[in-house]
Amino acid sequence: MKNFTSIDDIDNIESWIQEAREIKANPLKNKKLGKHKTLGLLFFNSSLRTRLSTQKAALNLGMHAIVMNVSGDAWGIEFGDGTIMNGNTAEHIKEAAAVVSQYCDVIAVRAFPTLIDKEKDESEQVLKSFVKYASIPIVNMESATGHPLQGFTDAITITENSPKKRPKVVLSWAPHVKSLPHAVGNSFVQAMQKMDVEFVITNPEGYNLNPEITKKTPIYHNQKEALKDADFVYTKNWSSYDDYGKILNTDPNWMITKEKIGNAKFMHCLPVRRNVVVEDAVLDSENSLVIQQANNRTFAAQLVLKKILENL
Amino acid sequence: MKNFTSIDDIDNIESWIQEAREIKANPLKNKKLGKHKTLGLLFFNSSLRTRLSTQKAALNLGMHAIVMNVSGDAWGIEFGDGTIMNGNTAEHIKEAAAVVSQYCDVIAVRAFPTLIDKEKDESEQVLKSFVKYASIPIVNMESATGHPLQGFTDAITITENSPKKRPKVVLSWAPHVKSLPHAVGNSFVQAMQKMDVEFVITNPEGYNLNPEITKKTPIYHNQKEALKDADFVYTKNWSSYDDYGKILNTDPNWMITKEKIGNAKFMHCLPVRRNVVVEDAVLDSENSLVIQQANNRTFAAQLVLKKILENL
Amino acid sequence: MKNFTSIDDIDNIESWIQEAREIKANPLKNKKLGKHKTLGLLFFNSSLRTRLSTQKAALNLGMHAIVMNVSGDAWGIEFGDGTIMNGNTAEHIKEAAAVVSQYCDVIAVRAFPTLIDKEKDESEQVLKSFVKYASIPIVNMESATGHPLQGFTDAITITENSPKKRPKVVLSWAPHVKSLPHAVGNSFVQAMQKMDVEFVITNPEGYNLNPEITKKTPIYHNQKEALKDADFVYTKNWSSYDDYGKILNTDPNWMITKEKIGNAKFMHCLPVRRNVVVEDAVLDSENSLVIQQANNRTFAAQLVLKKILENL
Numbered sequence: 001m002k003n004f005t006s007i008d009d010i011d012n013i014e015s016w017i018q019e020a021r022e023i024k025a026n027p028l029k030n031k032k033l034g035k036h037k038t039l040g041l042l043f044f045n046s047s048l049r050t051r052l053s054t055q056k057a058a059l060n061l062g063m064h065a066i067v068m069n070v071s072g073d074a075w076g077i078e079f080g081d082g083t084i085m086n087g088n089t090a091e092h093i094k095e096a097a098a099v100v101s102q103y104c105d106v107i108a109v110r111a112f113p114t115l116i117d118k119e120k121d122e123s124e125q126v127l128k129s130f131v132k133y134a135s136i137p138i139v140n141m142e143s144a145t146g147h148p149l150q151g152f153t154d155a156i157t158i159t160e161n162s163p164k165k166r167p168k169v170v171l172s173w174a175p176h177v178k179s180l181p182h183a184v185g186n187s188f189v190q191a192m193q194k195m196d197v198e199f200v201i202t203n204p205e206g207y208n209l210n211p212e213i214t215k216k217t218p219i220y221h222n223q224k225e226a227l228k229d230a231d232f233v234y235t236k237n238w239s240s241y242d243d244y245g246k247i248l249n250t251d252p253n254w255m256i257t258k259e260k261i262g263n264a265k266f267m268h269c270l271p272v273r274r275n276v277v278v279e280d281a282v283l284d285s286e287n288s289l290v291i292q293q294a295n296n297r298t299f300a301a302q303l304v305l306k307k308i309l310e311n312l
Numbered sequence: 313m314k315n316f317t318s319i320d321d322i323d324n325i326e327s328w329i330q331e332a333r334e335i336k337a338n339p340l341k342n343k344k345l346g347k348h349k350t351l352g353l354l355f356f357n358s359s360l361r362t363r364l365s366t367q368k369a370a371l372n373l374g375m376h377a378i379v380m381n382v383s384g385d386a387w388g389i390e391f392g393d394g395t396i397m398n399g400n401t402a403e404h405i406k407e408a409a410a411v412v413s414q415y416c417d418v419i420a421v422r423a424f425p426t427l428i429d430k431e432k433d434e435s436e437q438v439l440k441s442f443v444k445y446a447s448i449p450i451v452n453m454e455s456a457t458g459h460p461l462q463g464f465t466d467a468i469t470i471t472e473n474s475p476k477k478r479p480k481v482v483l484s485w486a487p488h489v490k491s492l493p494h495a496v497g498n499s500f501v502q503a504m505q506k507m508d509v510e511f512v513i514t515n516p517e518g519y520n521l522n523p524e525i526t527k528k529t530p531i532y533h534n535q536k537e538a539l540k541d542a543d544f545v546y547t548k549n550w551s552s553y554d555d556y557g558k559i560l561n562t563d564p565n566w567m568i569t570k571e572k573i574g575n576a577k578f579m580h581c582l583p584v585r586r587n588v589v590v591e592d593a594v595l596d597s598e599n600s601l602v603i604q605q606a607n608n609r610t611f612a613a614q615l616v617l618k619k620i621l622e623n624l
Numbered sequence: 625m626k627n628f629t630s631i632d633d634i635d636n637i638e639s640w641i642q643e644a645r646e647i648k649a650n651p652l653k654n655k656k657l658g659k660h661k662t663l664g665l666l667f668f669n670s671s672l673r674t675r676l677s678t679q680k681a682a683l684n685l686g687m688h689a690i691v692m693n694v695s696g697d698a699w700g701i702e703f704g705d706g707t708i709m710n711g712n713t714a715e716h717i718k719e720a721a722a723v724v725s726q727y728c729d730v731i732a733v734r735a736f737p738t739l740i741d742k743e744k745d746e747s748e749q750v751l752k753s754f755v756k757y758a759s760i761p762i763v764n765m766e767s768a769t770g771h772p773l774q775g776f777t778d779a780i781t782i783t784e785n786s787p788k789k790r791p792k793v794v795l796s797w798a799p800h801v802k803s804l805p806h807a808v809g810n811s812f813v814q815a816m817q818k819m820d821v822e823f824v825i826t827n828p829e830g831y832n833l834n835p836e837i838t839k840k841t842p843i844y845h846n847q848k849e850a851l852k853d854a855d856f857v858y859t860k861n862w863s864s865y866d867d868y869g870k871i872l873n874t875d876p877n878w879m880i881t882k883e884k885i886g887n888a889k890f891m892h893c894l895p896v897r898r899n900v901v902v903e904d905a906v907l908d909s910e911n912s913l914v915i916q917q918a919n920n921r922t923f924a925a926q927l928v929l930k931k932i933l934e935n936l
Binding site: 072082083085086092096102104 | 652667670672675677680683693894897898899900904915918922
């Protein structure tokens with residue numbers, strides 16, 4: 001594997017899950033693999049789990065990690081082709097990516113969408129520019145349309161907790177006060193489509209995710225119907241995809257409650273707004289897997305880095 | 313020792329000072345103790361000495377250190393119980409603390425007071441929430457009401473420089489242009505109360521520290537009287553405790569001068585505003601211990617981390 | 625060597641270049657030299673290449689690197705002598721430099737000029753204050769008037785690419801939308817004056833660099849004449865030195881084009897504004913050395929740190 005930019009880069013999700021669980025059981029087993037190798041973590045946006053778990057994964061592999069908040073620490077980066085750079089950006093991605101490639105062995109990048117310009121977001125300009133202009137492997141730490149480290153983590157967590165061979169997994173939209181990206185939802189959908197699970201999505205009208213991603217996955221606008229007999233309820237807000245980036249609905253009846261999900265396991269990528277997305281009673285119950293999910297971020301990242309290091 | 317949140321966590325200050333001085337004499341002696349252990353340093357506020365000395369202490373013990381400025385790097389954190397999180401905070405401390413606990417082996421936290429809401433500050437919401445919701449040890453890098461790493465450092469420094477068995481130590485308030493916390497004053501008072509020293513406090517009327525902390529320590533409103541025959545003069549500004557967070561007095565006559573302290577050793581936790589809190593002639597004299605104090609921060613932190621690591 | 629603050633600290637540039645190229649060929653050769661040593665990188669300003677390459681150099685030598693953005697992470701620093709610190713600065717450089725000296729073994733500092741107060745900038749207050757008040761070696765990561773790590777890097781890159789024993793090197797001013805420092809230009813001039821090259825400068829009237837630095841180096845106001853038969857064209861914008869910090873000229877005819885430089889190698893320290901300073905056709909051609917220059921930053925820094933560590 002050269003780059004890890006999408007769930008599509010996982011050739012065999014079952015074997016990847018198995019390998020990640022082996023790493024979790026023995027996280028320092030490959031601690032010499034990354035000796036004298038450097039991971040550069042470039043953040044265009046805020047991060048807690050990704051920032052810490054990816055560093056931790058690198059440390060477990062014996063790598064050095066260098067972290068940079070691109071906007072605050074360095075220069076505004078230009079992504080346009082042929083631009084006359086007489087505005088606010090001081091450095092072109094062509095130089096930035098090529099230069100960072102010389103100081104690191106792997107680059108991990110986080111760059112959120114605008115949620116205003118759908119075409120620009122879907123072009124994945126930042127991520128794809130790094131892939132194009134860097135000479136070393138690129139890891140996606142959440143891009144405009146995908147968060148594959150999270151989606152893979154979630155597949156691991158479902159496997160660890162599944163009560164049956166083919167569990168029912170429901171992805172449910174929930175309300176939020178801010179306009180949020182589709183990346184986590186998209187990657188979760190893509191991961192579930194690769195898994196041997198019964199998978200459905202539920203969201204209000206106007207909130208269907210990109211049909212090129214959801215494909216044949218059933219979408220219910222009736223949350224109650226979708227949640228019936230669920231083994232796992234994965235909750236996440238996203239803004240409208242059709243009316244791009246807009247908040248069309250804040251109906252608190254879509255909040256996840258203990259009553260709604262019964263004994264199903266609850267999942268969320270975090271950070272989560274309590275009593276807006278999900279009520280305290282769910283998060284504070286034994287059925288919440290959110291902390292375990294966050295823990296698995298380390299081992300998902302570690303497997304990805306391991307595969308990249310083995311291929312250097 | 314599980315957590316280090318207060319001077320009260322020091323069971324025997326004399327033996328701790330002895331151990332810290334042994335570390336100072338041989339800082340790399342325990343360089344294998346922290347192998348494959350990670351210290352997470354979380355800053356809600358600015359820091360220079362604490363940021364660098366605590367990292368240095370971790371490195372001396374062979375630990376990895378991961379630094380995060382919570383506000384700038386990650387998400388606004390909610391501390392309220394049962395809050396409907398539809399405002400500016402995006403992540404609850406319940407999740408944040410539990411999650412970070414999985415990427416690190418020890419968490420160190422800095423979170424200053426509001427200086428507006430006394431009750432909230434005295435509840436030590438941030439520090440105590442980390443203690444409550446984290447599953448790993450917590451080190452206080454200055455909280456709303458205490459800075460025990462500094463207080464312990466100061467006890468070490470006094471021991472190193474004491475001209476006699478039972479020196480006279482004076483904590484003197486000094487003027488400042490901003491409203492400052494009581495944390496350093498409080499922890500110094502608590503550390504001195506555990507030491508075999510003659511200890512008095514001097515401050516203007518209206519500036520007495522929390523009486524639950526000062527207890528029976530004599531408080532003089534006449535600075536000259538308090539400073540008489542002092543061996544150590546520890547200077548620090550704090551805002552009013554009674555008229556909480558207010559600046560009631562900026563009288564430059566409270567500034568520490570060479571004339572006032574004579575041959576006494578001068579101490580301050582730094583950063584210090586020259587010629588406001590203390591005149592240049594004192595800071596630039598041989599009697600100033602401020603640089604030595606800052607150096608001892610490393611060994612105070614290293615002993616605390618050592619005790620925590622030994623107990624993991 | 626104690627400090628590295630200026631190109632003048634290079635005693636023999638030819639032998640330094642030779643040593644840096646040996647490091648480039650075998651970057652981990654001295655990986656034990658920096659064991660248990662810590663490099664503190666203090667940034668008063670933005671940085672990408674310097675931030676990453678200097679950390680990389682430290683890692684290659686086995687050093688720890690601790691990075692701090694002074695303004696965001698710590699306290700406003702006062703540099704004035706005798707100041708009554710009742711304004712925005714909270715800590716004096718006397719304390720800051722002495723304190724950091726106790727946590728690190730080498731300090732690297734970046735502090736840009738005001739471009740408003742020529743006298744202040746030329747006093748190199750920040751850099752010289754660190755040299756004066758720190759007790760450990762200081763490395764200049766770009767100061768008000770010099771960027772010697774860049775100048776030395778450029779000398780390495782020219783040596784690596786020279787088509788002849790005594791190549792012609794032209795430093796050409798180019799237009800820019802912001803008022804920029806003279807540091808890179810100055811250090812490049814000083815490096816070239818130590819090399820066996822034919823060196824000329826070209827810039828519009830009113831843009832001559834400090835004559836105490838350019839000395840007898842020929843300055844052309846006719847760019848075309850200067851570029852004739854050039855082997856290397858080093859381009860950089862700077863604001864006026866005589867009319868200090870002002871932008872007197874934004875004439876796009878000074879932009880570097882493929883037509884102008886023909887087969888000469890193109891150099892720039894980066895970040896560079898495309899199609900303002902230089903056109904895409906030059907940067908994207910095989911004659912551009914900008915990425916190689918950035919790579920050599922690591923080995924320039926590594927040689928400087930190596931010489932300092934050997935002298936500790």
